[in-house]
Amino acid sequence: MNITAADRLLFVGDSITDAGRDRADIASLGDGYVREIARSLRTAAGPTVINRGVNGNRVYDLEARWSADVVEHRPTVVTVKIGINDTWRRYDRGLLSPVDEFEACLDRLLARTRDELGARLVVITPFLLPVTPEQETWYEDLAPRTEAVLRVARAHDARTVRADLALPRAAEETGPAALAPDGVHPGPRGSRLIADAWLTAVAPGTRN
Structure with a gap:
C-alpha cells in the first residue's frame, strides 16, 4: 500500500488502540x-494519523x-483492531458476543x-498472551472470533495484520508477561511488535 503525505490514517478499536490517548x-x-x-x-511519508481507540469497546x-x-x-x-473485549466480557461478566453477530457487525x-x-x-487480528491458566480457556471463544475477523477482512480486500501470530511467536522467547503483563494489554515491546507487523503488512520499507 502506498502511503503518502496526503493520506489520513485513522485507527479505531479498543484499549489496545486507545493506549491512554488524551480524548x-x-x-x-x-x-x-x-x-x-x-x-x-513521519520519517518517511508523513501522513496525518488519527487515533480513535476507546477503552473497553466491543464491536457493537x-x-x-x-x-x-x-x-x-x-x-x-x-485500521480496525477489535475482538478481545468481545471474548473477555464473556468470561468476566457473562456478557456474550456471539461470533456470527460479531462477524456481521464488523462486516457492516x-x-x-x-x-x-x-x-x-486494514484489520488487525485480536490476540491473547495467556498469563494465567484461566486465560488459556478463552481460546474457545477467541479462536473462532479470530477466524471471523479474517473472513471479513478477505471479503473486503483488507490488509490483514496477524497480531495473533506475531505476538505469541515473540512470547516464545520473552515470555508472555514481557509483552503484555496482563495477557491482553501490550507494554512497550508488545506495542512495537504490533507496529512492526502493521508496517510490514501495509507500508513495507518504512520500519525503523
Missing part, C-alpha cells in the same frame, strides 16, 4: 502501537460511534467504510 486532543496518539506507527511513517460500541469517530474524519486508510462497518469513503482497509 480532548485530536493529535494525541496514546502510548501504544499507533504512536509507534506514526513515528516510523464501534458501530455506535462509527459516524462520529470514523466517517466524519474522512480518512483514506482505516467495513462495507460502510468502503462504500461511503472509498477508504483502504
